[in-house]
Amino acid sequence: MAGAVVHGLIVGKFYPPHAGHHRLIDTAARACDEVTVVVAPSTVESIPLADRLAWLREVHAASPHVRFVGVYDDLPIDYGSAEAWEGHCALFRAAAGERDVDLVFSSEAYGEELARRFGARHVPVDPDRGVMPVSGTAVRADPVANWAYLAPPVRAWFTRRVVVVGAESTGTTTLARALAAHLRLRRGAFGGTTWVEEYGRTLTSLKMADLAPGEGVADLVWTRADFVTVAREQNAAEDAAARSGGPILLCDTDSFATAIWEERYLGSASQAVRDAARRPALYLLTSHEGVPFEDDGMRDGEHLRAWMTGRFRAELAACGVPWIELTGPYRDRLARAVRACDELLARGWDLASPLLPADASIDAGRIVGGDC
Template sequence: MVHGLVVGKFYPPHAGHHHLIDTAARACDEVTVVVAPSTVESIPLEDRVAWLREVHAASPHVRFVGIYDDTPIDYGSEAAWDAHAATFRRAVGGRKVDRVFSSEAYGEELARRFGARHVPVDPARGTVPVSGTAVRADPVAHWDKLAPPVRAWFAKRVVVVGAESTGTTTLARALAAHLRLRGGAFAGTAWVEEYGRTLTALKLARLRPGETMADLVWTRDDFVTVVREQNAAEDAAARAGGPVLVCDTDSFATAIWEERYLGHTCEPVRAAARRPDLYLLTSDEGVPFEDDGMRDGEHLRAWMTGRFRDELAACGVPWIELTGPYRRRLTTAVAAVDDVLAAGWNLASPLLPADSNSIVGGSC
């Protein structure tokens, strides 16, 4: 039985890491992948381990172990080497290691300390030209090197909310289309439809002849269903889309709709709310009410807009209100999204080698 070892921060996992793991998986009977970030890093350890397990689910002989390693990186220090090696041995569980697979300069010394053979894998990054450092600096430029669960974590989520017939769906669809025209990573920009309308259509289809929207009965369970389906659709779209995900409403907005129909919001619906990167509120002012057969709240539009303003002001997420004619609203929305993208992801720097001439690479 040949046991291989792969060690890295995987901050974040990318195609180069997957190539490294796949290479080890093909060469060994079993492989242990040690995910060993420091606690200063921004992406949770459990997320990285889960992402790697998902991507490599077809290789059951590869196991993933997460462990934090806050030992200062100074590979000119024997004490530092001993501490790092001890951490990795704990993760391996004392099992004998036959081969160490690495794209980093430290791989040779790490293999020596395990009494194993070093197998260098694409150290020049010629086969898969990407590194963790490059991804952290510009995720958009390396979007094609990220697996679906990693894309979902990085995607900037922009949610359009508003009262009935204020153009939320029109704006969400147009914003996504505008971003797709940029091409590259943005060509896959998705928008998530409002599940509440889907459920409304299902309820309308079950009405008896002569009954209308006014006869619909809404329950707490209906709104719990809406937030569950809305969140699931949002997460699925984030995995498959581009760096920006546009959502026509979300669970936060659903809580306000529940209040509108049932007087107050229940705890399961409140608990389902997420924290997107930006909210866009479509004002009702100057927008004529159009009854498409699934609307019944013209008299409540001003109240709903006010409730959205109040709740958005208290939620701690950046938001802007879109006013004026359609073209101005879209232009304002695009500018706001560009501001979110320009702000970047603000990922904390990993622990760096004490000596810039250290043999330790920084691309994991």
């Protein structure tokens, strides 16, 4: 192959991509002039193919000679069947562009046979997981335990967003901040737990800075465009925080709640703001009952707190997302919120298993296109 372009091939499910995959790709990128990575999940799996491709392209953007292509592979998996091998390899060849392959890189037992069928040499990379003790199977079983092996976009996908909503001066900010601090004390994957501030307060501050002398919060003018901005900025802040935090992200309100605030100020919620709403893992509603109203100069809705709590109850009941209402003293509210977060984590991520080999005794992590 002296003087010729060396083409490397990697095939896997990347369900999900993790540090072992990235080391495999980086190894191939250093050894080859061109690398084709075929991402070949089955349609029964829970993470969309488009997401996996986007994540891999982002992480390996500094290696433009590495190309990522995707193909769904629902063919039966049978190591003892030449016909099964031929079917899988036909899909991989079509995805790779029907060009010659010089080296096949893998961390799996099937790598040698895959390379032989491509007329290439097999390059095993950390097959015993001694350097990167992680696999897709392990991540799916316990994302929290393997958090350190996940890249920012993958973490963002796995992050459970917990949103605190409520009327003015009901402790949403205090609770979001306290929950994040409580989880950080657990260290490990939770050491980077953070919370997302309410962009509406930021925009209120900016608007108040433009008021004339003697004017106050009651003189502020809110427009439909303002609430679209709040929803957009809130979503963007959440997405950014989810990439670098822990398995739970605490949010002080969200774009769903923005629609209720728009209704409070303008009489109705616009479709644009409603369309911006997300579906977090859990809502925590802070009741106004038993919480004194504190006027910090940016609040003017003491008389509307009961109405807003009622609107939140009604909208949350109809949105299809799990939610609980927090009542009583602050310590009780915080303790109930912590339990709710723990219950959320205990339910896990419920990811579908990949297709299994015909021989059920074969480790599901060593199937064609498996966890490599």
